[in-house]
Amino acid sequence: MKDQDYEEIAQKLRETLGEGKVFTQTFHRMAYSRDWSPRDAKEAYLPDIVVRPFSIEEASKMVKIANEYKIPVIPYAGGTGMSGASVPIYGGISVDMKGLDKVKEVDVKNMTVTCGVGITILRLNEILAEYGLWFPHDPESKPASTVGSAIACNNDGTFAIKYGRTPDFLLNTVVVTGTGQILRIGHRKALVSSTGLNLMPLFIGSEGTLGLVCEATLRIYPLPKARAVLGLLFRSITDAINSLQRLLQAGLSVESAHVNCGRRLNFYTHSFRLKHNRDPDIPEWTDAVLFVSFNGDSKVVDFSKEYALKLVEETDGELLKEEAMVESWWNSKHTGSFIPFRQKWPDSQREKKFGAADLGLPVGRIEEGYQRYLEIAEKNGLEILGMCVYNEKASCISPSISFAVWVDDKDPENVRGWWNYVKEMSYMAVDLEGTMSTYWGDGEFRIGYNRYEHGDSLDVMMQIKKIFDPNNIMNPGKKFSVDEINKITVKIEKN
Numbered sequence: 013m014k015d016q017d018y019e020e021i022a023q024k025l026r027e028t029l030g031e032g033k034v035f036t037q038t039f040h041r042m043a044y045s046r047d048w049s050p051r052d053a054k055e056a057y058l059p060d061i062v063v064r065p066f067s068i069e070e071a072s073k074m075v076k077i078a079n080e081y082k083i084p085v086i087p088y089a090g091g092t093g094m095s096g097a098s099v100p101i102y103g104g105i106s107v108d109m110k111g112l113d114k115v116k117e118v119d120v121k122n123m124t125v126t127c128g129v130g131i132t133i134l135r136l137n138e139i140l141a142e143y144g145l146w147f148p149h150d151p152e153s154k155p156a157s158t159v160g161s162a163i164a165c166n167n168d169g170t171f172a173i174k175y176g177r178t179p180d181f182l183l184n185t186v187v188v189t190g191t192g193q194i195l196r197i198g199h200r201k202a203l204v205s206s207t208g209l210n211l212m213p214l215f216i217g218s219e220g221t222l223g224l225v226c227e228a229t230l231r232i233y234p235l236p237k238a239r240a241v242l243g244l245l246f247r248s249i250t251d252a253i254n255s256l257q258r259l260l261q262a263g264l265s266v267e268s269a270h271v272n273c274g275r276r277l278n279f280y281t282h283s284f285r286l287k288h289n290r291d292p293d294i295p296e297w298t299d300a301v302l303f304v305s306f307n308g309d310s311k312v313v314d315f316s317k318e319y320a321l322k323l324v325e326e327t328d329g330e331l332l333k334e335e336a337m338v339e340s341w342w343n344s345k346h347t348g349s350f351i352p353f354r355q356k357w358p359d360s361q362r363e364k365k366f367g368a369a370d371l372g373l374p375v376g377r378i379e380e381g382y383q384r385y386l387e388i389a390e391k392n393g394l395e396i397l398g399m400c401v402y403n404e405k406a407s408c409i410s411p412s413i414s415f416a417v418w419v420d421d422k423d424p425e426n427v428r429g430w431w432n433y434v435k436e437m438s439y440m441a442v443d444l445e446g447t448m449s450t451y452w453g454d455g456e457f458r459i460g461y462n463r464y465e466h467g468d469s470l471d472v473m474m475q476i477k478k479i480f481d482p483n484n485i486m487n488p489g490k491k492f493s494v495d496e497i498n499k500i501t502v503k504i505e506k507n
C-alpha cells in the first residue's frame with residue numbers, strides 16, 4: 013500500500029472518529045514500534061497510523077474501516093509484552109486500547125467490576141481499594157499492563173496459587189471482531205454456565221488475533237485483612253517444591269509462592285549487599301528459596317505462619333532470617349522499585365535486557381528442565397540469571413517457570429542466540445510433557461515451531477480465527493503464519 017493510501021485511510025478515520033484520536037506523525041508512531049521483547053536495539057517496526065478509540069462503538073467503526081481496506085489492526089496496551097505480540101510487523105493501524113479505561117460499575121453485592129479493558133491493573137485496584145475490594149491478579153508489570161492484555165495474554169499473577177488467573181476471573185466480555193462486529197460473550201455476573209458454546213476461552217490468550225477485547229466483567233474479592241511473608245531456604249528445588257506441597261496439603265492459606273533456584277537468589281543477595289554493605293546471613297548449603305505469603309484474618313495468618321515454620325523444619329528447610337531480603341522479594345513483585353531492575357547488577361535493564369523463556373512443565377520434570385536450561389542457555393552464549401517457579405492455579409503446585417537470561421540487544425549475535433534459546437527451550441518443554449509458554453503466548457517468535465506443540469490442531473485454530481477475522485487483519489504474523497492462514501478458507505453464510 014502506498015503512503016497516499018494510508019493518508020486516505022487516516023483521513024477517513026478522522027472523519028469517522030473525530031479529532032484527537034488518529035495520529036500519523038512519526039514520533040507518535042515510534043511509540044508503538046516496540047515492546048519489551050529483546051530484539052536488536054536498531055530494529056523498529058512503525059505502524060502507519062495510530063488510533064486511540066474511547067468507546068466500543070469507535071473501536072468497531074475503526075475496525076470496519078480497516079477491514080474495508082484490508083489493513084492490519086494491532087492492539088497495543090502497555091507495551092510490556094515480551095514476545096513482540098504488539099509490534100506492528102506488517103505496519104497498519106496500532107490501536108491504543110488505553111482510551112477504554114473507564115470503570116463502569118463496581119457491584120459490591122455481587123462482587124464484580126465491569127470496566128473498559130484499557131485500565132491498568134494498578135489503577136483498577138486503586139479504585140477498588142476505595143470499596144475495600146481487590147482484583148487479585150497481580151503481574152509485576154501492573155503499573156503499565158492492562159486488564160485487556162491480562163485477557164489477551166492470559167498472563168501470570170503473584171496471587172494465582174490462591175485466586176487463579178484470567179479464566180477464573182473473567183465472567184463476561186465485549187469484543188469487536190475482525191469485521192467490526194460487536195459481540196458480548198460470557199455469562200454476565202454468573203460464575204459458571206453450561207449454556208451455548210463457551211467462546212470466552214478463545215479470547216483468553218488470543219493476543220489480539222481474533223479481535224479487540226473492549227470491556228470485561230471480573231470477579232473481585234475483599235482486600236485481605238492481614239498478611240505474612242516468609243523466605244524459606246532449601247538444599248534443592250525439589251525440597252522447596254515438596255515443602256510447598258506440604259503447606260498446601262495442610263490446608264494453609266497460601267496466597268503466593270515462588271520457588272527460586274540458587275542462581276536467581278542472587279537477585280536478592282545482590283540487592284541486599286547494595287543496601288547493607290555486607291553479605292546476607294544465608295547457610296552455604298542453600299540452593300533454593302521459597303518465598304511464600306499467607307493472607308486472611310490476622311489469627312489465621314499468625315497460625316499459618318507458625319504452622320508453616322513447623323512443617324518446613326520437618327522437610328529440612330530453614331527460615332531466611334534476613335527480613336530485608338524477604339522485603340526486597342515483595343517489592344520486586346509489587347512496587348516496581350526493586351533495585352536490580354533499576355541499578356547496575358549484573359547489568360541494568362538499560363545495559364542489557366532481561367529475557368525469560370516462560371515454560372509450563374509438570375511438577376515432576378522441573379529438575380530435568382532446570383538442567384536442560386543451563387545447557388541450552390550456555391550453548392547459545394547467554395548469561396544465566398536463574399529460574400523462578402510461579403504457581404498459577406488455585407490450591408495446587410502449578411508451575412509456570414521463568415528461565416531467565418540476560419540479552420545484550422546491542423549485539424545482533426547475542427539477540428540471535430536468545431531467539432534460538434527460546435526455540436530450543438520451547439521444544440524441550442513439549443518433550444517434557446509441558447507447554448511452550450505460560451504467559452507470553454506465541455507472539456511473533458513461536459510461529460513456525462508452535463506446530464510442534466499443537467500438531468494439526470493448529471489448522472483448526474486458524475479456521476476458528478478466520479470465523480472471527482476472515483481477512484486476517486487482526487494482528488497478522490502473530491501466533492499463526494500469514495502464508496499458512498492465507499491458504500485457509502472458512503465460509504459462513506446466513507440466509
Ligand SMILES: Cc1cc2nc3c(=O)[nH]c(=O)nc-3n(C[C@H](O)[C@H](O)[C@H](O)COP(=O)(O)OP(=O)(O)OC[C@H]3O[C@@H](n4cnc5c(N)ncnc54)[C@H](O)[C@@H]3O)c2cc1C
Nearest residue numbers: 089090091092093097152153157158160161167168220225
Ligand atoms: C518489568 C516487567 C514485569 C513483568 N511481569 C509480568 C508478570 O508478573 N506476569 C506476566 O504474566 N507477565 C509479566 N510481564 C510481561 C507483560 O507485562 C505481560 O505479558 C502483559 O500482559 C503485557 O501487557 P501490556 O498491557 O503491556 O500489553 P502489550 O504488550 O501492549 O500487548 C500484549 C498483547 O496483548 C494484545 N492486547 C493488548 N490489549 C488488547 C485488547 N484490549 N484486546 C486484544 N488484544 C490486546 C496485544 O496485541 C499483544 O498481543 C512483565 C513485563 C515486564 C516488562
